[in-house]
Structures are given as C-alpha cells and as structure tokens.
Amino acid sequence: MLDFLQSASDGILFGATYALIGIGFTLVFGVMHKLNLAYAAASVGGAYCGLLIVKVAAGAPAFAVFFGAFLAGGVLGYLVYLTCFHFIPVSNPLAALMATVGMLLLIDEIIVHETDGVPLNYPAMFDDVMLRVGEFTLRGDLLMVFVVSMVCMAGLLALLYKTRLGLATRAVSQQAVAAQLCGIRVGRVNAMTFVVTGLLGGIAGAMIGASVGTLSPLLTTPLTIKGLIVTVIGGLGSIPGAIIAGLLVGGFESVLQQFRGVTERDLYVMLLLFVFLVFRPGGLFAPKGGRD
C-alpha cells in the first residue's frame, strides 16, 4: 500500500509536466483546429537551448537555465508557426500536419547533430530536499516541478481570462470567422498562441530535464505520444481537462511501472486511452460542440 501511494504521488507530481505538454497541444487545437506534432520536440529543443547558458557562463544557476528554456521555447514556437502554418493555406490541414512532422524530425536531428546523441546532464533545484512523513517521502525536485508547472498554468489561465489577448484568443477559438469580422487579427492571435504554448513547452521541457536529471533526444517521441494521450483523455480543446488528465496519466504510469515494469508500462497507458476512446470518446471535459 505504501509502495502504491509512493509511486502514485511521485507520478502525479511528474505528471504536471505531461499536463503542460497536453495544454500546448490542446490550446493550439482549440484556436486553430490543427495538430502541432512538432510541439513536444520544440519543447525539448527549448530545454536544450536553456543548457546553452551553462555552456556560455559555466556555473550559472539552475534558475537561469530554466528561464533560458522558457524564452527559447517561445522562439521555437514562433518558428514552428512560421514554417508549418503561416504560408500553408487553411483549407489544407494535411499539408500543415505533414509540415509539423517534418519540423519534428528536423528539431530532433538538430539536437542529435549538436550533442552527438549523448544525453546531457540537466541541473535541478532542491534535489537534496526530502519531505518525510513516516516512510512516505516527497522528493524536493519533483515538488519543485509540480509547483513551477502549476504556476505556469495559473499564469496561462490569467492570460486567457484577464487580458485582451486572451479574450481575442478565446474569440478565435469559438468562431474564427466571426472573430475576424469583429476586427481581431486572426493570424496574429494564431502566432501568439504558438508563442505562448512554446513558452509553456520550454518550461515543461526544462522541468522534465530537471526531474529526470538528463536530457536526451530520445525523449521527444514518447513525450509527443504522452502529450497527445493527455489531450484526448482530457478532451480536445479543454485546458482543465488537460491538467487533470496529465496528473492522472502521470500517476497511472508510475503505479504500473512499479508493479509491471518499465517495458510494459506504456502498453497500459495506451489501453487507458482506448478505454476512454470506447466509453468516453469526448474525453473527461469535452467542450460542447460549437457551430462551424
């Protein structure tokens, strides 16, 4: 029982990063009704860019690395928008989807090329802190990951519901044409969505690097899949859904890893997804069908 609680809580704390990746997918889908498959790769790419700071100024604090990853993620997000969505006609979703796949391969290969495929160490904060309650422990670095992720989500929700940009974003996601008629520049809102999700992705990538301890290009594919699963379980386009589903998938995965081993773990996560597809295809919080 203690093992179960321990692995579940570790998983839920780590699941906060899945939630961030899931939000990135879901937000772009909500606004543009398109899938950005390059997102997880761009997030990991952002985290790598954060490491450049250590290269330039050796001994830079972990905080600086995270901040660098945050900014680099935003820049990469804008680049993905420019290369995969800006010039491709809206009426052609397949081309945009394929272009994001090309971008995924490109970012992946740039990382492999620059690091020779060797995993790099990633700095962490509070990794020597352990909160103990009897035999039950909470790892300090995982707690930090959880708190940072939650702060980012709160920031995103504030942006969406308290600012003019957020208002415009929500308007575009409801009815792009109507929003355009009201004088909202849809293209700019789309680009800003990519920048915002990119910022979130960069910090998510950094948090994953910090909690795993290393960063490797092998992370991109599983992260893409986990992020998409989180998006579906939470309901496409739903931000609270993505948060809850992210924590759920994190906990579920960690518990199964404890009891069934690391090679079978992901198989059960896929099964969880199929259970949702069959019994609740809209996900936990399916947004009500809008007019189109």
Add this chain to the structure above:
Amino acid sequence: MDFYFGLAQIIGVHTLLGLSAYIVLLTGQVSLAQAGFFAVGAYVAGMLTVLAGWAILPALAVSSLFGGAVACAVGFPALRVKGLMLVIATLAFGEAVRLFFFNFDYQVAKGGVKLGPVGGEGFRQIRYFPEHGWTTMEVMLFIWGFVILAMALLWWFDRSRYGAVLRAVGEDELAAQSVGINLTAVKVSAMTVGGMIAGLGGGIYAHYTTHIEHASFGILLATFALAYPILGGLESVFGTVVAVVFVQGLLVEGLRFLGDWRNLLFGALIVLAMNVRPKGFLDAPALLWIGRIFRGRRGAA
C-alpha cells in the same frame, strides 16, 4: 547492380505501405496505425514461413488477411472519433502494437537452433528467399508484382463507384451521409483494405530483411506511411510512387554523400515541400499537364 535491385525492393515495400495509407486518406481519415498493421503482417508472415514451414505465397495471403482483420477490428472503435482525435487514437494503436511485439516471446527449437521472435531482440533468421535460392532480382520482381497489383486495384477503385464514394466521404461527410452513404461502412472498409495492403507489405518486408524487430515499426515508419501519399498528392496512386522514389531514392540514398547532414535536410525538405506544394507533387494541374504530354495536343483540345 544488386544495389539498385535492393533499392527497388525498398521502394516497392514502402510503396505498399504508402498505398495502404493512401486509401484511408481518401476518406479523409488520417491514420498513423499503418505501421502497426505492417508490423502485424511482418510477424505473422515470418512466423508462418519460419515456424510453420509454409510457402511464401500462402503466408503472404494470411498476413494480408490478418492485417485486414486487425484494421477492421481497430476501425470500429477508432472511427467513433473524428479528424484529429483519430490521428491520436491510431498513433496510440501503432505504439501499442510495437510495445506488444517488444514484450512478445515465442520460440520453437528447430534443428538445434531456437527460432522465433524474442521481445527486444526481434525475430531473426527469416531466410525463406536465401534458402530457396532466389536472387536479388527475382525478389525485386516478386515485390514489384505485388506493388503493381495493389496499384492496379486502387487505380480501378478510383474509376469505380466505390472510389467515388470514398472521395465523397473525404470531401464532406455530412453531404455524403445525406445522399445515403453509410459512413461507418465506407470508413471501416477503406481501413480494412489499407490494413490488407499494409499486412502484405509487412510480410514481404520481413522476408527481404530477414530480421525484424519492434523498433523498426515505430512512429517514424507510421509518419513515413502517411508522408508518401500526402507528399505525392491524393489525386492519383502514382503520386504515392513518386513520393516514395523522392524520399527513399533521392533523400535517403541520393543524399548519402552529405553524411550527417542528410538527416537534417530530410525534415527541412518535407517542410519546404509542403509549403511550396501543399496539395502534393502530383496535384490536379500537374496531372493535367502530364496527361496533355501523353495524349498530345488533340487530347488537350
């Protein structure tokens, strides 16, 4: 010369994979599960020839049927969801298949050697072609026989009522439904045909490489399967072939002299191709232009 025959084998098998995604794309469904059906076909055909001692043709027939059956079974739950949800569902299915074979052990001792798939190590010694003394050229012709068969089938579909129905569903589901088309039947049947072609391709793949492992059937292969018809264009089956030759012949083999940089260019070229030709290489105007060349000026008038 054997090098070019080998390349032609790769192109042939990838064409089958691309065609399996092509027919599903015609109905407007984006399926990343084709690599999964391909893997099922590869393992089934390999086990039949190696462990059960079957001949190649019945083994390929069974692997094709198996791929179709799995695709049909996946089609029903997966097609409850639409559009981008389907991308994710099929992506997860493909990964689930790969992870299944990662954990799959089934070994039989034959003549003192243990044969059969072993989890992470994969399935070695699928040596039907070498054992029966087929040359590289014969294998290549064998593969292309199936490719031409599959292309002819899809080309004929395109000119039949069934092809029109497929495209109608792809263009506008609501309109198709309101003229009395059964959406589920059309989508699941397209998925099944796609699964059969992928299963066949997988069976052939297992025999020409002689060694299959779970890692070859990952998300990369699934995106390749999808990339061929999208890069080539959905107007004609020939688009898929053109795209396979472009990717496997030009990008993978032709750019080998670039060494490390080849992989970098690969992703960038896909991005570029989609920006410049969003409807694929062989889009409607391009086909019209080619048709004019073949028919001469009278045909154009």
